[in-house]
Amino acid sequence: SGQSSVPEKRTEFNIGWSIYAGWMPWPYAQQAGIVKKWADKYGLKINFVQVNDYVESVNQYTAGKFDGVTVTNMDALTIPAAGGKDTSAIIVGDYSNGNDGVLIKGGDTLSAIKGKSVNLVELSVSHYLLARALSTVGMSLTDVKTVNTSDADIVAAFASADSSAAVAWNPQLSVMKGQAGAREVFSSAQIPGEILDLLVVDTATIKANPNLGKALAGIWYETLALMKQQDAKGKEARAAMAKLAGATPESFDSQLSTTYLYSDPKAAVTATASPEIMTNMKRVRDFSFSKGLFKGAASADAVGMSFPGNKTLGDAQRVTLRFDSSFMQYAADGKL
Amino acid sequence: MRWVNRQPKRGDRLLLGALPIVALLILYLVLAAQRHTLNPLDKILPLPGAMVSGMSALLLQPDQLSGQIVFWADTLASLQRLGLGLAISTLIALVLGLVLGVLPPVRATLGPLVTGIAVIPPIALLPILFIALGLGETAKITLIVVGITPVMVRDIVAHVAALPREQIVKAQTLGANSWQIMIRVALPQAMPRLLQAMRLALGPAWVFLISAEAIASDVGLGYRIFLVRRYLSMDVIIPYVAWIALLAIAMDVALTQASRRGFAWAHGAAH
């Protein structure tokens, strides 16, 4: 399997996932038998493997241990794609609509952040969010001091008296917001669509096994439909997801409220084909390049991206991140 | 009577030993109560009541998927990993400790390598470890083994190499070859030290277990601690840590007893 393999037909696949509001449908689908149902339909076996550490799950995918992984758009670009692994984003699941935020203690506005040291996971979407936030008030990253803080420890770190500002995502964000004196001064709701949560798979694998994409799309939209129901069944599904995430149902619901889920495949297809996604990816890409994440590349164009309708960004000869809406399209057309 | 000569009696020893631990518990309660008067919602130092309710879900409700009680499932999974890791490390430490300790050429050849491995922080190489071994049990157990074995090996090597030269000479005059010296002279005398090395390795072993479970796992004491850490659920973390400490202390006592029972000659004070 993995990046080195010649395309081959296979029937068993491993998908890595980690805990995040927008990705909880996957493990729930596995638990509820939805995965098995769709996999059986296409004669496949799909294993969803939990990785507690998000970065490790992406690294494992990059190293070829997983056929697919749940990942943000920025990390998909900077880890596998920049590393030369041809990757296809086949499901654009949601965008963060407040799930990421900038918090400060002892201040009401974002400008109060000037000169503070900010705890965040460096080089992650938090870093990007901070850069975007600062640009809205005419500041840049040089106006603050960033302190790399692991996502597992950021809640406790922010609780310490030493920390006066932080950038985090949910579920940590929601706990941190609850701390005395903490205030959210910027959130991803102010930059909708720039932080996308995806399911990506190895391009060669999906080319050789299109049924995998169909099954995954089937799983995803059936699960989303179920969890969107405002009845007892929907509630039960969400409660199960909360439990899988180690959260209470209430806190999970509040996390969902700041997640814009593309539960309608048509909307997802439209978003993936829209010009905004290219604008957003260009922003993300330029930020990543400026932070040195395209190892040794001479320009931000070194890593090529492609979008539906044969549009490309960057080096068209070296496209390694492909937004592929064909499977979402099948779902939209009801052809699964 | 000089303090160096005061040997507390068995009962007194237990009492004395309990003293500072009870004092610490009381200190915790006072601090927690203080924080709660300031902020009744404080999550950092939960009161016992909060811990009870925090734990009750994990202790009483079986998991929907597996039907198991989460707490026991975590304990079992972690103990299995720890036990396997510790067993493998001990075996390696014994074999390498004897071979390196008794045979100078082997020590010269492999000693520097062991030192090198001992000082490389395994968690820095986690990506390679997980990529080489996958995310399953193997990788977790390997992390424990890689983490604690080198220190144990070096400890046993030093102990065996420091056996009185007379004993090695004596064994040879009795006709022993290198192999026989290893199994009849070095092995039995290394055993009490090995148990002591296991005791000292218990702490680090738990650290590595928890690190491994923090990264890739879906059950285990360390997994649970890292899972709820996202919500700063100290009401679960503290009981879990206390439970880990309790398990570790039980193992420590068992190892001490094993050493006293099995190798009385090493414990009786000679004169």
Place this chain on the structure above:
Amino acid sequence: MRWVNRQPKRGDRLLLGALPIVALLILYLVLAAQRHTLNPLDKILPLPGAMVSGMSALLLQPDQLSGQIVFWADTLASLQRLGLGLAISTLIALVLGLVLGVLPPVRATLGPLVTGIAVIPPIALLPILFIALGLGETAKITLIVVGITPVMVRDIVAHVAALPREQIVKAQTLGANSWQIMIRVALPQAMPRLLQAMRLALGPAWVFLISAEAIASDVGLGYRIFLVRRYLSMDVIIPYVAWIALLAIAMDVALTQASRRGFAWAHGAAH
């Protein structure tokens, strides 16, 4: 000649010791070359060229913000933390080791507490550490200290408590009180063991340092490793880990030399 009697000469020892390390390096190169023929962009096992270019930015270009060479700034910051942590731990281990080792009532009182602390994985209680000590250097150094001290203390206590009873008796017949026994009999004989304990603690100390730097930091070898781990930059991680190993081995050698120079009586073979 039996293997147990073969004492390799100094030159041969160096050669023998280098052998397995060179073999490992060659193995790495072969594996890396293999992976690169399959996928020229492989990131997992970078070739030396990639490491050189990966490191060159860190080694040659000063950081825009601080104006320092990143690599040296990282090294300096980490060594400072490690040095401080190790120094504090050693001091605590020596003092507690002597007091607990020589005075049975103190051992009975504090021994169980030390065991308890030794087996509690400190990384599980980080939140409490942060609240108590903040996020700065103090917390990082404390993590190292909490991580390595208990093992060192227990090691020294065991060593001191195992000093021949005759020596303690003899010292008392020469008029020694408990304090004098501690500083004139136990202290000097604990010193070589202390250096040995420091050597064994080096590995774990780096582990805790890196863990601490992974948690909240903006400079340091562990910080850099965890930062670039996000992007699987093994071309930086591997040189950094090699550098850590080199530093640690240098410290190990220095400690061994210090022990040989300062405490020759403990190393010469008695007969």
Place this chain on the structure above:
Amino acid sequence: MSALLSLKDLWVEYGDKVVLERVNLEVAAGSFVSVVGPSGAGKSSLLRVVLGQEQPTRGSILLDGTPLAPECGPDRGVVFQRYSVFPHLTALRNVVMGLELEQAPFSARLFGSARRAARDRAAEMLGAVGLGHSLDLYPAEMSGGMQQRLAIAQALIKRPRILLLDEPFGALDPGIRADMHALITRLWRDYSLTIIMVTHDIKEAFQLGTRVLALDKRRHDPHAPHRFGATAVYDLALTKREEPSVDTGPETTLVTREDAA
């Protein structure tokens, strides 16, 4: 003659093995008691108990009429059978240590002229035991006999009231042994020490001692030899006709006293 040390109905047992049983003994101040007896009889055990290193299972020990504190102290010096000196100190420092401990309770080290004086005294004592040229050797660099003499020097420099010697001259050649006999006799006389010495050399026992004590089992169960312990089976007081002359051996008269048990 006041009893400096008296043992009353003393038993020493290890587990169910009886080593000493019903030992009753009065040691007068200034006496030189030689203890003889077969190997394994319990001679060293007796010394350990008097030293305070071990507690008797039954019975009591009185020093100057008051029960002995169950610990050792500077009033009782010792040379162990397996002569043990401090391995981390040179010969000179091993001997100086006793003076330092006494004079510097806190630092346990001497400086300046006190230090020089202590070193001189220690060097003199080492000279007396024939180690004048080995001041800077560590015990590991010494021969067996040299270590034994070092242990003797270490014990003698403190001039303890009671000196317990466990086969102190066992590893010495006749020439040096004679020197040591002279030395110990002189110190015993000059500082009126009380000495209890275990020896296997009967001649030495009679030559040096004012009293010879033989430890042995009185009863013997061939099937369970551990059932019965040893006790003092002979206790001979020697009245020396003249000052003991070390070179020619003493001329003594034997006064067999009542069996001590």
Place this chain on the structure above:
Amino acid sequence: MSALLSLKDLWVEYGDKVVLERVNLEVAAGSFVSVVGPSGAGKSSLLRVVLGQEQPTRGSILLDGTPLAPECGPDRGVVFQRYSVFPHLTALRNVVMGLELEQAPFSARLFGSARRAARDRAAEMLGAVGLGHSLDLYPAEMSGGMQQRLAIAQALIKRPRILLLDEPFGALDPGIRADMHALITRLWRDYSLTIIMVTHDIKEAFQLGTRVLALDKRRHDPHAPHRFGATAVYDLALTKREEPSVDTGPETTLVTREDAA
């Protein structure tokens, strides 16, 4: 008389300290060499060199005419001055060990009848040294003299061609010592061993030995005593008139030979 062992121009030095210088010695097969000399002269060093535990700084050692391999082996048995036995084995197992090592090269343990036979032989040997009732004691539970006898039993059971004894009877009382003399003489005669024994007891040296060797410094620099080493200053061959009788002491004639150096 063939020279079983010959030392040629042997020097032993520790750093700049000369311990033995120019030692030349031929030991015939079947002889019993007693070595005497002052403490620190280098007697133990000589034994260590012959044993193969240490290498001489200069000179060579030939065994049966061929240079000695620089390691020890079962052809040479030893009882160290500080009698060392294996602390983790009981008395019986300490002695059985020699038989096990020989008969079971791989497992180093015996089973079944071989085991019983070995235990019987070991128990018999322990009985001969007077430890018949202490088979199951660990060394730490034994008195000094008992440990020494255990070390002797351990060495004797192997009946090595050359037996090196360093003050083997130093910690024994006269009664047991006489038994041990008889035992060693019997084994020496029955198995025609070659024995080199260091002792401080001149009477013992003459009583047991067929040859007495005195080690001492020939030259002496009072300011730098380490400058000169010891060598064989006397070498007496004893022609025993009759079989040595242990109880009464031997009657010997002394044949002073040319100085060995």
